[in-house]
Structure formats: structure tokens, C-alpha cells
Amino acid sequence: xxxxxxxxxxxxxxxxxxxxxxxLTQPVEQAARINAPQxxxxxxDSTGIAAIQWKTFFQDINLIALIDTALQNNLDLRIAAQRIxxxxxxxxxxxxxxxxxxxxxxxxxxxxxxxxxxxxxxxYDTNFSENIxxxxxxxAPFLPDYFVGLRSAWEIDIxxxxxxxxxxxxxxxxxxxxxxxxIITGLIAEIASAYYELIALDTExxxxxxxxxxxxxxxxTIKIQKExxxxxxxxVQQLSAQLINTQSxxxxxxxxxxxxxxxxxxxxxxxxxxxxxxxxxxQTLPQPAQAGVPANMLRRRPxxxxxxxxxxxxxxxxxxxxxxxxxxxxxxxxxxxxSFKSNLLLNPGSIAYNAIGGLxxxxxxxxxxxxxxxxxxxxxxxxxYTYNKAVLTGFQEVSTSLKKLENNRKINDFxxxxxxxxxxxxxxxxxxxxxxxxSYLEVITAQRSVxxxxxxxxxxxxxxxxxxxxLYRSLGGxxx
Numbered sequence: 421x422x423x424x425x426x427x428x429x430x431x432x433x434x435x436x437x438x439x440x441x442x443x444l445t446q447p448v449e450q451a452a453r454i455n456a457p458q459x460x461x462x463x464x465d466s467t468g469i470a471a472i473q474w475k476t477f478f479q480d481i482n483l484i485a486l487i488d489t490a491l492q493n494n495l496d497l498r499i500a501a502q503r504i505x506x507x508x509x510x511x512x513x514x515x516x517x518x519x520x521x522x523x524x525x526x527x528x529x530x531x532x533x534x535x536x537x538x539x540x541x542x543x544y545d546t547n548f549s550e551n552i553x554x555x556x557x558x559x560a561p562f563l564p565d566y567f568v569g570l571r572s573a574w575e576i577d578i579x580x581x582x583x584x585x586x587x588x589x590x591x592x593x594x595x596x597x598x599x600x601x602x603i604i605t606g607l608i609a610e611i612a613s614a615y616y617e618l619i620a621l622d623t624e625x626x627x628x629x630x631x632x633x634x635x636x637x638x639x640x641t642i643k644i645q646k647e648x649x650x651x652x653x654x655x656v657q658q659l660s661a662q663l664i665n666t667q668s669x670x671x672x673x674x675x676x677x678x679x680x681x682x683x684x685x686x687x688x689x690x691x692x693x694x695x696x697x698x699x700x701x702x703q704t705l706p707q708p709a710q711a712g713v714p715a716n717m718l719r720r721r722p723x724x725x726x727x728x729x730x731x732x733x734x735x736x737x738x739x740x741x742x743x744x745x746x747x748x749x750x751x752x753x754x755x756x757x758x759s760f761k762s763n764l765l766l767n768p769g770s771i772a773y774n775a776i777g778g779l780x781x782x783x784x785x786x787x788x789x790x791x792x793x794x795x796x797x798x799x800x801x802x803x804x805y806t807y808n809k810a811v812l813t814g815f816q817e818v819s820t821s822l823k824k825l826e827n828n829r830k831i832n833d834f835x836x837x838x839x840x841x842x843x844x845x846x847x848x849x850x851x852x853x854x855x856x857x858x859s860y861l862e863v864i865t866a867q868r869s870v871x872x873x874x875x876x877x878x879x880x881x882x883x884x885x886x887x888x889x890x891l892y893r894s895l896g897g898x899x900x
Contacts, residue, residue, distance in 0.1 A: 470895035493689030520574035569756010588736035720896030747781035
């Protein structure tokens with residue numbers, strides 16, 4: 421009993437000394453965040469295209485079917501779902517740490533005390549006492565020890581450390597859910613972009629095939645003129661070479677279409693197969709695009725929300741690391757049957773119980789706690805910088821997409837006019853060549869120019885769709 425009091429007093433003195441020695445620093449200040457602009461490129465719309473559901477935003481039924489398939493089968497999404505489950509288990513673990521642990525225990529053992537020890541002499545002398553009956557006599561020289569019952573341990577959260585850790589785990593869960601939303605947003609945008617790239621390749625293929633037909637007609641014409649003495653072999657060779665070059669472009673486009681289809685199938689989580697799709701002329705997207713106010717983007721964009729929850733989680737973890745320096749209050753207890761004879765173990769007289777509570781604080785070798793404190797401080801600052809970077813990245817992407825969309829519309833108007841003029845030039849050059857007022861070189865030049873212009877126009881039209889899709893993604897649309 422005296423020994424027990426000495427140990428208890430030592431623990432109490434150590435705890436008080438720990439409180440006196442602990443000077444908790446304040447967690448890293450995280451309020452210094454970026455002040456966001458009030459508008460995007462002068463726009464004042466408070467909703468923006470991000471509020472449009474993706475099934476409404478994309479009106480192509482084939483594209484909608486592809487996105488639906490991807491949301492069910494995409495492997496990145498499945499991986500993200502399992503990360504959410506792992507984060508949810510961390511909350512359960514944090515909740516469990518706040519409750520007492522109770523375990524059932526069945527133990528058996530024994531020992532032999534030295535004959536010339538206090539315990540050995542005391543046990544030997546006890547058996548000669550007239551105050552004990554036969555059941556209470558100690559076995560000699562080996563003393564068994566049997567226990568059947570419950571043991572419990574409980575750390576009382578007097579400083580809120582465990583509660584803070586639970587809060588950190590909860591914010592980590594929210595961050596992983598937002599990470600999944602970011603994957604959904606990115607996946608929808610990636611599928612839509614790949615889809616429009618694919619139908620743009622179809623359009624380019626149609627343009628090339630149309631030009632092949634025109635060039636084949638030109639070759640046949642110049643061969644006839646050669647036979648009539650109005651053209652020479654050089655002209656035939658030049659136009660034939662142009663035809664062969666365009667035919668090689670057709671093969672290249674076929675390979676690009678295959679690669680694009682396989683890329684889409686990978687996003688859909690399935691093996692290569694043909695992609696059902698419409699033409700570029702059948703596509704309609706919301707016009708004009710509105711970005712909305714920056715505050716709405718901060719609330720909708722998943723990666724910014726993820727960075728914000730990570731920021732809150734690291735702040736809580738930093739607080740928990742500071743609180744680890746304070747004394748912890750622990751209560752241990754047991755209740756069960758304890759006996760040195762197995763046949764008497766379940767006897768009512770063998771009932772035993774105990775409860776001990778004490779404060780303990782780290783005094784020496786606190787390097788592990790200090791290392792944890794330094795790590796959480798660095799993690800907190802990293803999370804702050806990550807959040808600021810996410811905000812800057814979001815505004816940069818929105819601003820770039822808005823300007824790209826606006827400029828691509830202007831370029832599209834000019835390219836459309838250019839194609840119309842060059843198509844008329846091809847007709848004119850063929851008529852002049854047939855009547856002898858133009859050379860075959862002028863026909864070749866006109867045909868090459870219109871092919872390049874038509875392919876360029878298709879690329880500009882594709883970039884318009886891609887810019888609008890990127891704007892939709894960068895504003896946080898698609899995950900709801």
C-alpha cells in the first residue's frame with residue numbers, strides 16, 4: 421500500500437511538472453488567403469454555366485450515354501470510392517479512441533518466489549496461520565494465478581485532443597469526397613473532349629475524302645488534256661503526287677480515329693470497340709457562356725473545396741499535436757474472478773475488481789512529440805499554400821477559357837469566310853484550266869489551299885467546343 425502511494429505521488433508530481441514545462445505555441449495562422457477578384461472578365465452573372473446539370477449541358481444523346489457508362493465503370497472513380505471508405509474508417513477509429521476499451525480476458529500463469537525474499541517468506545509463513553482454512557492455503561513452492569473477467573482502459577479527453585483528432589478525420593473524409601467530385605468533373609470533361617475530338621476527326625476524314633474525289637477528277641482531266649496535247653507529263657505527275665499525298669492523309673486520320681476511340685473506351689472502363697457518335701453539325705451547346713461570380717466558383721469547384729477541407733484537417737492535426745504535450749488522464753480497471761486454485765476460480769469469494777486513475781505527462785525525451793509538432797506545422801503551411809494555388813489555378817483556367825472561347829468564335833468567322841472564298845477559287849481554277857486560261861500549278865495550289873483551310877476550320881470548331889467544356893469544368897460544373 422505504501423508503495424502504491426509513492427507511485428501515485430510520483431505520477432502527480434510528474435504531471436504537474438509537465439504542465440509547468442509545456443508552453444504550447446499557437447497553431448500556424450491560416451487566415452492569410454487570397455483575395456479573389458469580384459468578376460470574371462467583367463461578367464456579373466451570378467449563376468453561370470456551372471449550375472447547369474451535365475445531362476442538360478450536353479445535348480448529344482450518344483455523349484450522354486458514354487458519360488453514364490463512364491460514371492459506372494471508370495476505374496479512377498472506383499479507386500476514389502475506396503479512398504472515401506478508408507477515410508470513413510479513420511473517423512470510426514477516432515470515435516473509438518474517445519470511448520473506453522473493454523476486453524474479455526482469460527489468463528493463467530504462475531511463479532515460484534525465492535525462499536529468501538519477502539514474498540517467499542510471507543507465503544511460507546501464511547500457511548501456518550490459524551486464520552485461514554484449507555481452501556486459502558497457498559500452493560508451494562509454485563504459486564499459480566488464474567483470471568477470468570473484463571479489463572478496461574479509458575483516456576479521458578480533458579483537453580479536447582481526441583475530439584480534435586476526430587474533427588481532423590472528419591475533414592479528411594470531406595476532402596476525399598470532394599476529390600471524388602473533382603474526378604467526376606474531370607472525367608466528364610475528358611470524355612466530352614475526346615468525343616468532340618473524335619467527331620472532328622470524322623469531319624476531317626470527310627473533308628479529305630471529298631478532296632480525294634476532287635483531285636482524282638483533276639488527274640483524270642489532265643490526262644485527257646495530255647492526250648489532246650494541251651498538257652504535259654509533268655502536270656500529270658504533279659496532280660497525281662498531290663492525290664497520293666492526300667490519300668496518305670486519309671490513312672493517318674483512320675489511325676487517329678482508332679486511337680481516339682481506344683482512348684474513350686479506356687475512360688469508359690471497357691475494351692476497344694466502336695464508338696457510336698453524331699456529326700459535328702448535330703452538336704449544340706449553351707450560348708453564350710457565362711462564368712458567374714468568383715465566389716460561386718469557390719463554392720462549386722471540387723478541388724478548391726478539397727484543398728479547403730485539407731486545410732481545416734491539418735489545422736486540427738496541428739492542434740492535436742500541441743495538446744499531446746499536456747498530461748493525459750487515464751483510467752484502468754478490471755472485474756472478474758482471480759484465484760490461485762483452478763477449482764476455486766468461479767467461487768464467489770474469487771471475485772476481484774480494481775480501478776486506477778492517474779495523470780501522466782512527458783518529461784524527458786520529448787523529441788517524438790516535437791517532431792510531430794514540427795511535421796504538423798509544415799503540413800499546415802503546405803495545405804495553406806495548396807489552397808492558395810488551387811484558387812489561383814481556378815481563376816487562371818476560367819480566365820483563359822473565357823478568352824479562348826471568345827477568340828475562337830472570331831477565328832471561326834474568319835476561317836468560314838476563307839473556306840468559302842477558297843472553295844470558289846477551286847471551281848474557278850478548274851474552269852480556267854479547262855479553257856486554257858490557268859495552269860495545272862494554279863489548280864494544285866487552289867486544291868491544297870482549300871484542303872488546308874477546311875481542316876483548319878474544323879480544328880477551330882473543335883477548339884470552340886473544347887474551350888466551352890474546359891470552362892464548364894474549371895467552374896466546377898458536372899459533379900452534381
